[in-house]
Amino acid sequence: MKRWLWLGLGLSGLVASGCGTDPEPIDVLPQACPGTAEVSLPKPGVSPLSTDTAADGVIITYKPKVTASALAASADIASAVEREGGTVMRRIPNMNVVSARLSPEAIAALKLHPDVLSVTPNRRVRALGLPTPPPLASWQGAYTTQGSVGEYTEGLKLIQAPQVWDANNDGVIDPGAPTGEGVKVCVIDSGWDSKHPELKAAFLMGKDFVDKDEDPSDQSESQGVVTVGGGHGTHVAATILAQFGAGSGARVAPGDEPNGVVGVAPGASLLVARVLDTDGGGRTDDVIAAVEWCHAQGARIASLSLGAPDPSETEQTMFEKVWENGNGMLSIAASGNDGKLGIAYPAAYLPSVMAVGAVDMQGEYAPFSQFGQELSVVGPGVNVLSATVLGAAALSSVSASSSPIASSPLTYTAQGTYTGRLVNCGLGADRAACGESATCDGFVAYVDRGDLFFEEKARNVIQAGARAVIIGNNVEDDGEGTFTLGSANSHWVPTVSVSMAAGASLKKMMGQDVTVSITGLDYQRESGTSMATPHVSGVAALVFSARPDLSAAHVRAVLEKTAKDDKATPGKDQKYGYGLVQAAKAVELARSLPQGGGPLPLP
Known part of the structure; x- marks a missing residue:
């Protein structure tokens, strides 16, 4: 809008100017209303997709020393980093890894250190959910509401979860049925809402690798200002183990079940490892440390609804270590949401990680789901109803x-x-x-x-x-x-x-x-391979609950053997893997295996 700017305070001032011609119009904006000047766009910073090594640093892998402990060897490399003017971010002695921020010159110098094997970018990872669709009126009535069985979402029913622990569909858990009880599931994600009733009873402990404390809440505080995340980790965790009837009194969309939802494995125990910030981004070193922590706490399953487009050798080594180490941990990760050929990492690390793609509630391939030969199985990933940060x-x-x-x-x-x-x-x-x-x-x-x-x-x-x-x-x-x-x-x-x-x-x-x-x-529907992954993690928890003596390799094989094949392209394919995970069939097969599992039931 063009506005006239006149010199002088009134008509006399205009006459006194003596210009003789009309002034040139210039752009003048009205003043901002009081109290609104603070409304500004976010300051430029490191986005969840950034690969800025100045901000995220590097991962340094060094030679183990036979004459020194792992801690001592780690301290030696940390000292070398500081001598070069760098800042140590994280030390992972059991992996012979140190992450740090260094200048390009310092990185070049450190690569010449006799004990340093490699210096690689501390690459960014991101949550693999799609932009959140709001709860629209058109979704009302999408889920049946018959007493407490109304908590059984379409996703749960699609993968046969209620058939495992409520075979007669009366809304009551069958005595002795596998529910995930005795199984620890570690959700490596954005943290959780500790106040959400769906998750309180299941929570055991957590660790925040972003803020470096013991409170894995989905929020961060800076200069007294608390920023709450988008609820990604809460949504994932509740899909796995939301509790029966726990959501009573919570705020739900019109037409949704007043009691909220129930998870695939409502009897499982929850470990929370926060590695994603409130913008949904994180770093490789935090993922590595979180995987190690989950395994150390006795988790049988790690669920990772996150990824990056490129691999990390150090990260892959950690997944292989926890997969092979004694009572191995089964890691399950999202394939990615770019709808293209090529599985995201860590999902693509074979065989130590199961890659999960997404289908809709009719079992059809979701167009956003990344695909490839590494894909293991698929799960429901379109408009999945689950818990989120309260009121978010x-x-x-x-x-x-x-x-x-x-x-x-x-x-x-x-x-x-x-x-x-x-x-x-x-x-x-x-x-x-x-x-x-x-x-x-x-x-x-x-x-x-x-x-x-x-x-x-x-x-x-x-x-x-x-x-x-x-x-x-x-x-x-x-x-x-x-x-x-x-x-x-x-x-x-x-x-x-x-x-x-x-x-x-x-x-x-x-x-x-x-x-x-x-x-x-307190609940919302989200889409993405992020939402498919916890469905598969929950089924794995049911299998471990039915047969705690099985190895991670056996449980993976059981899930793949019993998956519902895509009839259009029989056999394993790049978009469906072995097919849609099926809980009842998986538990049935697991129970039929000899003690210790015997030979792997390969598809």
């Missing part, structure tokens, strides 16, 4: 002229309810986009999709005085869309998106009062 999921509603309008909450939206005048803010390109109708007393901003990031649009209209934001989609067949504000911000306001058709209707209501409401939920 969002349910939106919009009403105008007392009529409801279908909407979707943007990820990271603020919660709350606001009623105010609807103001057309165009594309929300700047604070002036809302025109003279915008006031700091508050209004509801209608913004068209296009040109700018959603967080930029929101920032601009909030600074103009908006107390709620409605984004109108510009793609006709995309409905309300699934959009995000990019990152958490304490100054966001309730923000939703509506369909193209609904947007056209709202544009005819400018100046009328509109109500926008965002309420918090």
